[in-house]
Amino acid sequence: MKRRLILPILVSLMFSPMAKAQQTGEWNGKRCAVVLTYDDALDVHLDNVIPALDSLGLKGTFYVVGNAPALNDRLPEWREAAREGHELGNHSLNHPCDGQLEGRSWVSAENDLSRYSVARAVNEIKVMNTLLKAIDGKTERSFAFPCGDKMIDTVAFYDFLKDDFAGARGVVPALQTINQVNLDDIRAYPIIGHSAEYMIDLVKQAEESGSLLVFLFHGVGGGHDLNVSLEAHRALIRYLHDNECDIWVAPMVDVAGYIRRQTSESE
Structure with a gap:
């Protein structure tokens, strides 16, 4: 009689959320990894995003542009964000983009990546690392390709920067298992007016497939033409918080470093 009672309990425990996380815990003991990234150092990141993340104990990655007004005007707040664990x-x-591509008429001649030399692109990114180190004191961080552009003529400029970063985020959407991730071009889902349901469904797909999911935000509740509503963003991060037993939410530098360690150990 006791054995009949114990068996259903064991089955229930085996298929509980915590047990699933332990069985498929490839991502720091969790079923999947989610990275929240925010581009361009906007006022709304300081006003809307960081307080919302901090209220739930979540940490994100903020891809900062050196000439962004919100960086110069609010430097102490960015420093504080780094102290609180955000990357x-x-x-x-200067956020150079290739002005020769279709739909890039907005790119100025000064910030046209197609007019850059490789040396200039590499040197400006290295200078930005120095600036960021002066702000947060850290020597390890990740990179995000402005506009997702990786080439100057036929040269991949990031080839000269691989030793300077934990990884580099692109703009092409995909869910990837830990062995599929290319740390020189990490896939990401640009979010432009998408609903909470869309974003949460992506997280559920990542949970089911044991994948890395990277969100790419610009404006949150305004601040940029590429925007997501405060309500949708709030619902997403609430879902992440409420399901933290299954989902590892961490800055890109931490996740990229983890991937590098795990994949090198398996080779």
């Missing part, structure tokens, strides 16, 4: 990632000094 200040490198998004270049």
Whole structure:
């Protein structure tokens, strides 16, 4: 009789959320990893995003541009964000994009990546690392390609920067298992007016497939043409918080470092 009672209990425990996390805990003991990234160092990141993340104990990566007004005007707040565990990632000094591509008429001649030399692009990114170190005191961080552009003519400029970063985030969306991630071009989902349901469904897909999911935000509740509503963003991070037993939410520098260690150990 006792054995009949024990068996259903054991089955229930085996399929509980915590047991699933332990069985498929490839991501720091969790079922999947989610990285919240925010581009361009906007006022709304300080006003809307960081307080919301901090209220739930979540940490994100903020890809900072050196010439961003909100960086110069609010430097102590960015320093405080770094002290609280958020990553200040490198998004270049001047955010150059390839003005020769379709739909890039807005790119100025001064910030046209197609007019850069490789040396200039590399040097500006290295200078940005120095600036960020002066702000947060850290020597390890990740990079995000401005506009997702990786080439100057036929040269991949990041090839000269691989030793300077834990990893580099791109703009092409995909869910990837730990062995599929290319740390030189980490996939990410740009969020532009998407609903909470869409974003939460992506998280559920990542949980089911044991994948890395990276969100790419610009404006949150305004501040940029590429925007997501405060309500949708709030619902997403609430879901992440409420399911933290299954989901590892961490800055990109931490997740990229973890991937590098795990994959090197398995080789």
